[in-house]
Amino acid sequence: MGTVAIRTDASLQIGTGHVMRCLTLARALRDAGHEVLFISRLLDGNFCDYIEGQGFSVARLPHPSDAESTPDWLGLSWETDARQTEAALGSALHSIAWLIVDHYCLDARWERTLRAKVEHILAIDDLADRPHDCDLLLDQNLGRNAMDYSGLVPRDSRIMAGPRYALLRPEFAQWRERSLSRSRWPLSRILISMGGVDKDNATRAVLNVLENSPKTASAEIEVIMGQHSPWLEQVKIQASQMRRATVHVNVGNMAERMANSDLAIGAAGASSWERCCLGLPTLTIILAENQRPGAYAMDASGVQLTIGTQDQIALRLAEKLNGLDRQTMDNMSQNSRAVVDGLGVQRVAEAMHA
Template sequence: MSEVPLPDCLEGQVVAFRADASLEIGSGHVMRCLTLADALYEQGAQCHFLCREHPGHLCELIEGRGYKVHRLLPRKETETGVDADFSPESEPAHAHWLGASWAQDATACLPILTELAPSWLVVDHYALDHRWETAVLERLSGPRPPLLVIDDLADRHHIADLLLDQNLGRQAADYRGLVPEACQVLAGPGYALLRPEFREWREASLSRRADKPRLQRLLINLGGVDKDNVTGQVLDALTACDLPDALQISVVMGATAPWLEDIKAQAANLPWSTEVVVNVDDMARRMAEADLAIGAAGSTSWERCCLGLPTLMVVLAENQQAIAETLDDAGMADNLGMPAQLRSLSTRWLALTRPRRLARMSEAATSIVTGNGTAILCHTMREVTQEACRE
């Protein structure tokens, strides 16, 4: 009897994503999941998202990309009362991001996942750990799907089959004791989830930086939400800096950013040509054509590194501090610190933007991210699927 051929792609398989965006969480978790979903869709997978409708959620954006969103009710509409499984002492540091207890969230997700019967479950959420994963996977009917966890913190247990942590300095050993021994851990920015456009623009971006850097175009992107209006603080700080008269400034924001209209008004009064654009679909081109970026120390750090874009980083949250410090120590970006420290930008500006300094920063950043991380992850997922078929 001939062997049954193993699948070499994810054709027809259902992949379920559990990820949230909000004014507090930001957009990064959903956006990197969308990058993976797009790659899986190209291989024939059907992708579904389970998202809670927090203020600032991105459900419409996900649906606009062609994916089904299963919406979970915000906290005020969920069942109230004390959850017997809730213990503040044992909760993840970001448990409040969930908008419910982990048990309530699992209960809400279970019927959706039961109906979908996914071939893969992908979880990208700082508020969820092995308890949620166990509650969901052990109660699903049929074969248990492999679990992919996307994380940045290495601060809680998971029952993952595959784990991705794309941060600089991260090693698989950091998850020892936090995941099963059989779990494959992909660690480091070489696995960063970047859209194909970044790999496509990489050569052109690096080629134009081979000449002596000149500061003509400044790109500002402090995340899709920027609930604390750090963008406005950056623009204020720039007015005290010695910038070229012909400088062109581009500010990229998300449609749900609460300070969007204020930023547009502020930009209109700047002495430099300044545009404010929303929900762009050509970020790689914009980064490739920029000479310097001022950006958050989050997942977009790897996009900028891939294109060799020199960056002044602003730390918007405690969990970004380690990324900012590591990139700064390696000479791949300059860490401006927390928003309150922007007041000193004018005194540092000329030193930070010296052509030779920008060139060194670009060269160092380019070495750590090639843009192949998404393809590597998809390949690994196929291997895990094939192994499951053999069993």
């Protein structure tokens, strides 16, 4: 079946979303008979050990030296990254059926350098702000269409655009029916998840609001965090001092927890599609500038209510909570479930085999 190589990173700055969605696709490709190799850089907060724990091989690219370091998410020049990626592929280089690249700092120049050495390239993007030299392009964001990449990809590239192709683990499709059948009013369980890192501790600001909100006085509060969050211990202490608040780290049953929650307060980004699949009403917080367009597109479609950026939590979260009622919750649930059906990863895997 050929080897699939995946070039992606996680870090305290990048977060974990790129790695997690690539892992979802990797599992589907492994099930289809492919050998999968990850290529990931040893940045602070990297997920290399976690990827290996999921049963995949990882070629670790070195941490950027002080001499070559750049301030962007890549950490060094794209030329150096391309050379190191080629070296990491090693003896497998000429049997690479697909090279998947999911990184905002890599574009057509990087892809062109490696194109002759692999059979096909899949670029995963969210921004439509730079050219790609790829055979297949995936952008799973709401409102995105193929014309957004006109002039940015070769004319014969195939484009998979929109949340129909959202990369969700199979567990979300499995929990979908049960989740959609339950009532979510009144609020009895609230799920908080600010991504795998939450580098600026948005969770703390959310908990501060919930502690003083009459709307959530009787609700159980469940906080989901990643082990690399720099604020994990502080949040655990804060939650222990609250009524009915618990913290869970690196959970393996996120779909089940979402399905059993009434409301999510979460970061914009990849987890938005998980919540949509399960019809989980959400108050969304923008934790990175690249999340802004997608968050407001979903807000405009009635899928969620957007709080804004982290510095707006104290004022606007309380306001949004006070405005919640059964009709608002039902509308969000109905609108979100229509956006994502949980089968996107199958569609992407099938497109790669077409």
